[in-house]
Amino acid sequence: MTIPIQPFQFLDLKTNHQLFIKREDLIHPIISGNKFWKMKYNLLRAKDLNCKTLITFGGAMSNHIVATAGAGKENNFKTIGIIRGEEIENCWKDNLTLQEAHQLGMEFYFVPRSEYRLKEHSTQIQNFLQTIPNHYLVPEGGTNELAVLGASEILSKETEIFDIITTAVGTGGTISGLLKGSTNHQHILGFPALKNAEFLRSEILKLTDKTNFDLILDYHFGGYAKVKTNLIQFINDFFRLNKILLDPIYTGKMMYGLYEMLKNGLISDKKKILAIHTGGLQGIHEMNKILMKNEKPLILTKL
Numbered sequence: 001m002t003i004p005i006q007p008f009q010f011l012d013l014k015t016n017h018q019l020f021i022k023r024e025d026l027i028h029p030i031i032s033g034n035k036f037w038k039m040k041y042n043l044l045r046a047k048d049l050n051c052k053t054l055i056t057f058g059g060a061m062s063n064h065i066v067a068t069a070g071a072g073k074e075n076n077f078k079t080i081g082i083i084r085g086e087e088i089e090n091c092w093k094d095n096l097t098l099q100e101a102h103q104l105g106m107e108f109y110f111v112p113r114s115e116y117r118l119k120e121h122s123t124q125i126q127n128f129l130q131t132i133p134n135h136y137l138v139p140e141g142g143t144n145e146l147a148v149l150g151a152s153e154i155l156s157k158e159t160e161i162f163d164i165i166t167t168a169v170g171t172g173g174t175i176s177g178l179l180k181g182s183t184n185h186q187h188i189l190g191f192p193a194l195k196n197a198e199f200l201r202s203e204i205l206k207l208t209d210k211t212n213f214d215l216i217l218d219y220h221f222g223g224y225a226k227v228k229t230n231l232i233q234f235i236n237d238f239f240r241l242n243k244i245l246l247d248p249i250y251t252g253k254m255m256y257g258l259y260e261m262l263k264n265g266l267i268s269d270k271k272k273i274l275a276i277h278t279g280g281l282q283g284i285h286e287m288n289k290i291l292m293k294n295e296k297p298l299i300l301t302k303l
Contacts, residue, residue: 003027005158005274008242010259017262018272020162021244024154025251025279030070030104033279034167034174035063037154038147039071039138045146046077046136053078055129056138057119060088060095061225061249061287063280064141069104079106080132082125084116096286143173148207151177154276162186162274164267166258168193168250169215170224172200174278176207188213189261191254195223219257225249227287229297231256236300247280248287248299 004023024033031039046054054077058065065081072079081101083092089110092098098108115122120129120137129135139147151174155165160183169175169190178188190213192200197217204213221228227248235252239245246252258275261267288298 021275035067037150038142040150041146051136053135055080057140059084069101069106141171143171147173148177152181155181163271164273167276168254172204179208179210191257
């Protein structure tokens with residue numbers, strides 16, 4: 001499948017940069033964007049090992065959880081999600097993200113946040129994993145060396161004309177893959193969705209020896225899955241202008257950060273810039289539930 005690369009613009013911003021977006025959100029209806037590429041070689045490895053079950057980690061709004069569930073269903077794996085927060089166990093059916101994953105066949109194992117932070121090093125989680133024979137463990141966010149290999153394929157001969165590549169950053173796997181696939185003249189700008197994300201630089205450098213990147217730490221809007229009214233307004237303006245949906249957890253923050261950098265003259269003139277749309281649009285519905293409950297403006301999904 002050929003992924004469209006199309007021009008876009010920002011409202012009320014004149015620039016002599018050439019702005020384009022790579023629509024990885026269109027690659028698959030469920031395993032969208034970077035998740036498709038991060039799962040690609042992990043699925044092949046799981047099949048080679050003759051594993052029957054995919055197990056992974058995620059929160060209640062995790063795109064990765066839904067993508068893993070979809071990949072499992074499509075490739076005949078059972079799937080289990082180790083979900084952060086045992087308080088969700090009795091109300092997960094009210095969560096649209098977990099509902100979708102469950103409809104795709106995923107089972108859930110809820111753990112306290114203290115155990116979740118330890119991941120597979122948690123005694124509780126280790127004991128649980130030992131009860132599931134013949135499983136393949138996919139890391140949180142899908143990030144490992146195989147994910148980096150897959151994400152490197154987001155870039156190609158077609159993208160070599162661009163000077164700057166921008167991406168949202170969660171666990172660091174996608175930006176590491178983009179670095180792997182980048183050419184010597186290209187620079188990668190990563191926009192973490194997490195607060196206090198300075199640690200991600202060292203995590204990225206564990207996955208790649210390339211250093212042609214910067215992390216832009218100022219556009220997390222309070223942290224993972226946190227939003228503010230000005231971000232929602234920006235996402236809606238971008239949608240009206242370009243007919244492209246952005247999600248509020250990752251791509252919306254990345255695009256807002258790029259807009260602010262251009263507006264403030266932080267990128268030297270006459271660059272060809274390619275923003276990677278990493279998908280994750282399923283998260284809009286759950287976020288709108290939260291916004292509606294708090295009587296905040298909603299993210300538009302139709303014009």
